[in-house]
Amino acid sequence: MSEHxxxxxxxxxxxxxxxxxxxxxxxxxTVAAAYVNLGRLNILVALTIATVKATLVVLFFMHAKYSxxxxxxxxxxxxxxxVILLFMTLSDYxxxxxxxxxxxPMSYQAQADPERRG
Amino acid sequence: MHRTGALYGQFKxxxxxxxxxxxxxxxxxxxxxxxxxxxxxxxxxxxHTYFHAFAVGSNTLDLFLGGFNTVVLLASSFTMxxxxxxxxxxxxxxxxxxxxxxxxxxxxFFGVKYVEYAQKFHHHLVPGKSFDISYCVNNPSxxxxxxxxxxxxxxxxxxxAMQADPDLNAHAQLYYSAYFGMTxxxxxxxxxxxxxxxxLLKNSFxxxxxxxxxxxxxxxxLYWHFVDIVWIYLFPLLYLIDRHKP
Amino acid sequence: MAVAPKxxxxxxxxxxxxxxxxxxTTDHKRIALLYLVSVTFFFFVGGFFAMMIRLHLLxxxxxxxxxxxxxxxxxxxxxxxxxxFLIPSIPAILGNFLIPLMIGAKDLAFPKINLLSWYVxxxxxxxxxxxxxxxxxxxxxxxxTPLSTVYSNSAVAPAVIGIFITGFSSILTGLNFLxxxxxxxxxxxxxxxxxxxxxxxxxxxxxxxLGTPVVAITLALAGMERLFGLGFFNPAMGGDPxxxxxxxxxxxxxAVYIMILPAMGVISELxxxxxxKKLFGYHFVAAASLAIAVIGFLVWTHHMFLTGQSxxxxxxxxxxxxxxxxxxxxxxxxxxxxxxxxxxSFDTPMLYAFGFLGLFLIGGLTGLFLGCLGTDIHIHDTxxxxxxxxxxxxxxxxMGYLGGLHFWWPKIxxxxxxxxxxxIAALVLFVxxxxxxxxxxxxxxxxxxxxxxVYPPExxxxxxxxxxxxxxxxxxxxxxxIYLTWAAFxxxxxxxxxxxxxxxxxxxxxxxxxxNFHVTPEVxxxxxxxxxxxxxxxxxxxxxxxxxxxxxxxxx
Numbered sequence: 050m051s052e053h054x055x056x057x058x059x060x061x062x063x064x065x066x067x068x069x070x071x072x073x074x075x076x077x078x079t080v081a082a083a084y085v086n087l088g089r090l091n092i093l094v095a096l097t098i099a100t101v102k103a104t105l106v107v108l109f110f111m112h113a114k115y116s117x118x119x120x121x122x123x124x125x126x127x128x129x130x131x132v133i134l135l136f137m138t139l140s141d142y143x144x145x146x147x148x149x150x151x152x153x154p155m156s157y158q159a160q161a162d163p164e165r166r167g
Numbered sequence: 168m169h170r171t172g173a174l175y176g177q178f179k180x181x182x183x184x185x186x187x188x189x190x191x192x193x194x195x196x197x198x199x200x201x202x203x204x205x206x207x208x209x210x211x212x213x214x215h216t217y218f219h220a221f222a223v224g225s226n227t228l229d230l231f232l233g234g235f236n237t238v239v240l241l242a243s244s245f246t247m248x249x250x251x252x253x254x255x256x257x258x259x260x261x262x263x264x265x266x267x268x269x270x271x272x273x274x275x276f277f278g279v280k281y282v283e284y285a286q287k288f289h290h291h292l293v294p295g296k297s298f299d300i301s302y303c304v305n306n307p308s309x310x311x312x313x314x315x316x317x318x319x320x321x322x323x324x325x326x327x328a329m330q331a332d333p334d335l336n337a338h339a340q341l342y343y344s345a346y347f348g349m350t351x352x353x354x355x356x357x358x359x360x361x362x363x364x365x366x367l368l369k370n371s372f373x374x375x376x377x378x379x380x381x382x383x384x385x386x387x388x389l390y391w392h393f394v395d396i397v398w399i400y401l402f403p404l405l406y407l408i409d410r411h412k413p
Numbered sequence: 414m415a416v417a418p419k420x421x422x423x424x425x426x427x428x429x430x431x432x433x434x435x436x437x438t439t440d441h442k443r444i445a446l447l448y449l450v451s452v453t454f455f456f457f458v459g460g461f462f463a464m465m466i467r468l469h470l471l472x473x474x475x476x477x478x479x480x481x482x483x484x485x486x487x488x489x490x491x492x493x494x495x496x497x498f499l500i501p502s503i504p505a506i507l508g509n510f511l512i513p514l515m516i517g518a519k520d521l522a523f524p525k526i527n528l529l530s531w532y533v534x535x536x537x538x539x540x541x542x543x544x545x546x547x548x549x550x551x552x553x554x555x556x557x558t559p560l561s562t563v564y565s566n567s568a569v570a571p572a573v574i575g576i577f578i579t580g581f582s583s584i585l586t587g588l589n590f591l592x593x594x595x596x597x598x599x600x601x602x603x604x605x606x607x608x609x610x611x612x613x614x615x616x617x618x619x620x621x622x623l624g625t626p627v628v629a630i631t632l633a634l635a636g637m638e639r640l641f642g643l644g645f646f647n648p649a650m651g652g653d654p655x656x657x658x659x660x661x662x663x664x665x666x667x668a669v670y671i672m673i674l675p676a677m678g679v680i681s682e683l684x685x686x687x688x689x690k691k692l693f694g695y696h697f698v699a700a701a702s703l704a705i706a707v708i709g710f711l712v713w714t715h716h717m718f719l720t721g722q723s724x725x726x727x728x729x730x731x732x733x734x735x736x737x738x739x740x741x742x743x744x745x746x747x748x749x750x751x752x753x754x755x756x757x758s759f760d761t762p763m764l765y766a767f768g769f770l771g772l773f774l775i776g777g778l779t780g781l782f783l784g785c786l787g788t789d790i791h792i793h794d795t796x797x798x799x800x801x802x803x804x805x806x807x808x809x810x811x812m813g814y815l816g817g818l819h820f821w822w823p824k825i826x827x828x829x830x831x832x833x834x835x836x837i838a839a840l841v842l843f844v845x846x847x848x849x850x851x852x853x854x855x856x857x858x859x860x861x862x863x864x865x866x867v868y869p870p871e872x873x874x875x876x877x878x879x880x881x882x883x884x885x886x887x888x889x890x891x892x893x894x895i896y897l898t899w900a901a902f903x904x905x906x907x908x909x910x911x912x913x914x915x916x917x918x919x920x921x922x923x924x925x926x927x928x929n930f931h932v933t934p935e936v937x938x939x940x941x942x943x944x945x946x947x948x949x950x951x952x953x954x955x956x957x958x959x960x961x962x963x964x965x966x967x968x969x
Contacts, residue, residue: 059252059255059256060248060252061252062249062252065245065248065249065252066245068245069241069242069244069245072241072244073238073241076234076237076238076241076402079402079403079407080230080234080407083403083407083410083411084410084411085411086411087411091409091411095403095404095407096400096403098403099399099400099402099403102399103396103399103400106244106392106395106396106399107392107396109248110244110245110247110248110388110392110395111388111389111392111393116189119190119595120189120190120193123190123193123194123197124193124197126197126623127196127197127200127201127623128200130197130200130201130204130623130710131200131201131204131207133710133711134201134204134205134208134627134663135204135207135208135211137711137714138208138212138659138660138663139211139212140726140729141659141714141717141722141723141726142212142215144722144723144725144726145721145722145723145726146723176519176520177518177519177520177521177522177524177597178597179933183596183597186596187522187523187592187596187597190591190592190595190596191522191523191588191592194588194591194592194622195588197622197623198584198588198622198623198625198626199626200626201623201624201626201627202626202627202629202630203630204626204627204630205626205627205629205630205631205634205660205663206630206634208656208659208660209634209645209656209660212653212656213645213651213652213653216651216653217651294641294642294643294644295641295642296642334651337644337650337651338651340644340650341644341645341650341651341652344643344644344645345645348634348637348643
């Protein structure tokens, strides 16, 4: 059983140049954004930009855009399993309350703030 | 040893061989995603619990060096992709050129990492008995590579953080455990990648890679890009936690 | 009167000679045998520690071993059995040997990586043996922190390094199988003509690929904590032992599916063959294998119900735990339904398959008691758990392993084992197993905790029964090791297809040639289709294949 050969589509150097330029611009943006106080959104912005960069690398440098469906399935499975690891564990942490009624593990920030308890 | 490009015995066609190698590398990369994922989870939990310590820790990293390394790695991904392209269109000289550039950029990354690690070592920021987040603040003469105004900012930051977290030093050690664990693991993968690149370069001098057969360049490229992606995440997670505090 | 089968002249065992031809082989069949030797060695290691446990537990007051030494016994029993026996056994031995044959390929996709995986296993095993010899390991196979990272005085670091390394053997095997099934199938071998043994190993490989790296990084972090004082899992430094448990169980729960799915794959081959009937619900069984692999990743926190989880998290994971039982139940129903209307024979592999059906059922149902929050509070960390997982691991996985070894022994060696002795051994094993582990359900229910070197005197009767059973079980294990080895050299010549069975592996000689098939087979029949296979010689009154039937090897 043979599948469509994924190197048949040759990506042009111009495309690569556009991608690397975009990646460098995004890097500059993520550094700049780190200096703006967005509170809890800072991490979200940083991770979003990182994910956009990673997606560009996967789609174009790694040719995933031009790869057979099977490759795309493998990639999605990998990401999905990482998500399971992170989110299901975090859901346990997020829902824990220890016997003193304090949410566990509680950041020191929250412990110092009486309104954030429990 | 098989001549590169020759059909291995268990395969029927060159196409099947290429298909197999590519699928094998992608599946291997999925295992790497889960491998790094574990330490990412440890980082995430600890960052949430000890945000102040992580912020202080992050601000002791040299943002210029980290950003420079990010640019270096992104550029190396570009040169790697160009190496694959060169093989696909049969430009044998270009293959050697781009592989060499990728290797050079990789070594630049190592050099910067070495400088950073050495700095941490001298500043007592390696997890262990002598770990002390306030070492440079308390001994400015021992850390001449940090500007005094920067040390002042750091002192204020540490004092503020200690209000919220009296055990700042122990928790900052957790940050540095994450820092060395994640960047160390990443660097180890880059060393392996560099080794693979040298192997490719050696073969490309023998003219091994052609438009009909360039799979090794392709799959080492996949690996190298993955290592770049890990750094794309490590950079904001380690260097950019809380840069906006005054 | 059937023609006496002939032993092939040239085959994978005699094609090349000498130790180098074995230690540097890339033939998947030889690599399988290399694994057979090393895995059996570790089975003995684990068995030795089991013997120490059961001997010690003959009396309630800890007469034989100190508390620390007892801790080492159950720890090393678990480590040896789980990481070095159960996880590799069926995949690395039977999977390696059979998958290329079953799909009509010359070898796996990556033969050299296959050999590498065996060497990685050996290196990892060596580190772990070193740990066992120099101070042992007393943390439990679960390595909970901070005992393992800070307080234990045993040889944790080499063991953790050893298991870390061995994990890569698992990853490489899984990678090889996944790619092989995707890209190396013979013409006509479509996905839904694949034997369910292959589907089972595909699902197992998915689990190996996605889970093993997590335990690798977990053990690496634990090792670094022990050696270099990193603090992720150490409360004294602000770390969190629960984080370790999450990371550990994220792999170790799916690991139990790595151990059972291949055995289920074996059962899916044995039952159609010895009921001489197509497997009931092929598509459902294939889908169930994948469902077990996927859902198995969503339930790991049921090992942590008593660590202070919130009710909501516990409810969610308990629900998912019940969900994962469903595909296993589907398979069990389908195997049973295959028997209905079949022509059943009681050859040794079938005896193991029957044993599997009953014992896996008990093990699986008792898993539900444990997955139920209310009951788990009482039976968690008691012998109920111990009995539950031994019913699945031994009553399920080991029975599947032994049944498979017997079934394919003629293919691997070209010779048959002695049938009557084998049946007796199977019965001895079954009796010994139940005598060992059934009393442990009672002990657990009555409240005897696990991992304690002493127990209240009123539990002694059941413990003595359990130890007696273990002695009988040991005989049940030793007998096959002896007669299978004997049979490999002196058994009756088996011929290509002694059973007969429908898989592609039976259409080549026993033992097979190095390249597996003289001519690449072209598959035009469905799996387990006993009716449309005249080459099996079943419908003909003389026992010979009907005139004009294509010879098993094709026209070469």
